[in-house]
Amino acid sequence: MFNVTLSFMFVFCDNTLLSVQFVTSVVSCCPAELKQETNGKKVTLKGFNVKLQDTILFPEGGGQPDDHGLIGDVPVLRVTRQGPEAVHFVCTPLEVGQEVPVKVNWERRFDHMQQHSGQHLITALAETMFGYKTTSWELGRQRSTIELDTPSMKACQLQELEEAVNVKIRDCVPVNVQLLSIDDPAVEKVSRGLPGDHAGPIRIIDIIGVDANMCCGTHVSNLSHLQVIKLLGTEKGKKNKTNLIFLAGNRVLKYAEKSYSTERSLVSLLKTGPDEHVEAVDKLQKSVKTLQKTNLSLIRDMAVLIAQNFKNNPLKSNFFSLHKKEGDNEFMNIIANELNTEETLVFLTVGEEKGPGLFLLAGPTEPVSKMGPRVLQLLQGKGAGKNGRFQGKANSLAQRGDVEAFLRQEFNNFTTEEE
Ligand SMILES: *[C@@H]1O[C@H](CO)[C@@H](O)[C@H](O)[C@H]1NC(C)=O
Ligand SMILES: *[C@@H]1O[C@H](CO)[C@@H](O)[C@H](O)[C@H]1NC(C)=O
Ligand SMILES: *[C@@H]1O[C@H](CO)[C@@H](O)[C@H](O)[C@H]1NC(C)=O
Ligand SMILES: *[C@@H]1O[C@H](CO)[C@@H](O)[C@H](O)[C@H]1NC(C)=O
Ligand SMILES: [Zn+2]
Secondary structure, eight states: OOOOOOSSSSOOOOOHHHHHHHHEEEEEEEEEEEEEETEOOOOEEEEEEESSSOSSOOOSSSTTTTOOOEETEEEEEEEEEEEEEEEEEEEEEEEEEEEEEEEEEEEHHHHHHHHHHHHHHHHHHHHHHHOEEEEEEESSSSOOOESSSSOOOOOHHHHHHHHHHHHHHTTTOOOOEEEEEETTTTGGTOOOOTTTTTEEEEEEETTTTTTEEESOOEEEEEEEEOOEEEEEEEEOTTOEEEEEEEEEHHHHHHHHHHEEEEEEEEHHHOOOOOOGGGHHHHHHHHHHHHHHHHHHHHHHHHHHHHHHHHHHHOOOOOOEEEEESSSOOOHHHHEEEEESSTTTTEEEEEEEEEOEEEEEEEHHHHHHHHHHHHHHHHHHHEEEETTTTEEEEEEEETTHHHOOOOOOOHHHHHHOOOO
16 A cells, blocks of 8 residues: 555654643754745745754655644744654744744644545545555645546445445544554554655554554544545546545535535526526526627628628728727628728727727738838737738737828828829
């Protein structure tokens, strides 16, 4: 099995120790850095690595994240393992030799205990019931995943497994921690994967009558403390593996609370009961698709009508300019194609009034290629053209009016020259 690895000189106690005020002394305090990622941003914190005579804060290991807590009133941001010792990262230096109380962030710790013990239980029953071995697991921020060595798992197996783990929880099966000396013959059965820098006795987590496994993590002392386990489902894992997603304990309650709140919001948005939500969203999506199709076809028809309306105007000038917020390149091309751009200069834009958009300039080849660059400049755009078409993207349509004025003046210039 995924052997979780270490044991410590000090014993991590599970839930009993926490009510006790733990006092120890500072052994060393050295400047250090901590790389952290908050909201996807990487930051490097400057601070100190502190070693204590002993600690109740669990360093990351065995798939379980580290504890957070306080040394005195200094927050501990990270705990890591160096050989048999735990290293605490803090931002304020601590005096060596000083006596300090250490407190664990109990909510975080208990959550980790529930997920980790839950994993041991699920892992053990998945193997005894179906022969699916666990190859790794991850305790995530929201949900945890057990990687099972099977290409798939049936829905009925998932149901049976969920039922079985919850029966064990209802049975209040005790969980014992045993410390075995490294030369104990009993260690043989459970000691695969011990790390090279292991020191001290081997720690066995024994769910009585269910599973005994070497593990350094923190666990509940009785399965009743898990409250409940929900197997959310499975996902395809790596080659021939299946990821089983689960929640244990308080996370089940939090998940239910969040789901209910989402459900309430959807009820008021969709105006249907929860049982019809999927159907309602499906309907909405289909109708949006239809509307988008209709929208496009109406925009095309409108382009044709706009062009015809201009052509049929006996008083039309030789310059046609139009802005339409909802439009696209095709809308502009249809208009330009409908109009006789040998004699008419056409300037079209689509997009936000003063924001970004698209433009098209069409007309007799020579003036268009001469005026194009200035149009680009005024629209802060990017584009190119040939054969009487010049088109592209505008970063800002704010100076659209100036473009019109420029075009009117310059194009008149051309036509009068010809005469
Ligand atoms: C396990 O916990 C339950 C509920 O708290 C308790 O009744 C039971 O005695 C405990 N069993 C052991 C062996 O500690
Ligand atoms: C996955 O399992 C199938 C059937 O047992 C086997 O044929 C295949 O080689 C396996 N693939 C890998 C990558 O192990
Ligand atoms: C209609 O189509 C235009 C052009 O593609 C687009 O700009 C606009 O957002 C669409 N409107 C809707 C409601 O889909
Ligand atoms: C417009 O006419 C002026 C003077 O008649 C000339 O300098 C200018 O280059 C002309 N513009 C274009 C675009 O040819
Ligand atoms: Zn473990």
